[in-house]
Amino acid sequence: MDCETIVAGLLHDTVEDTMLVTFEGIEDQFGTVVRRIVEGETKVSKMGKMHTQNSCDVKADDLRQMFLAMTEEVRVIIVKLADRLHNMRTLSHMPSRKQV
Known part of the structure; x- marks a missing residue:
C-alpha cells in the first residue's frame, strides 16, 4: 500500500482511543488524505454500534x-479489513468475553 494508507492504518484508532489526538491534528501532521481515510474508517466502525436492533433493514x-x-x-x-484481520489474529490474547 501507499504511505498514506499505512499511516492511516497505524492511526486508525487513535482519535477514539485517546484524548490527545484529533482529526485536525492528524491532518496537520500527516495531511488531508490520511485524515480522510482515518475519519472514514472511524465512521464505518461506528455504523454497527449505532443500532441496538438486529433487523435486516439496519x-x-x-x-x-x-x-x-x-x-x-x-x-x-x-x-x-486490515483492522479486522489483526483483531482475529490476536483474538487468543483477549479476555474470554471479548473472544465471544
Missing part, C-alpha cells in the same frame, strides 16, 4: 454506508 443500511465509503475512498475499507 444491516442493509450498514452495507449501503460501507459501499458508499468504498466508492469515495477504497482505502477506508482496506484499513477496516
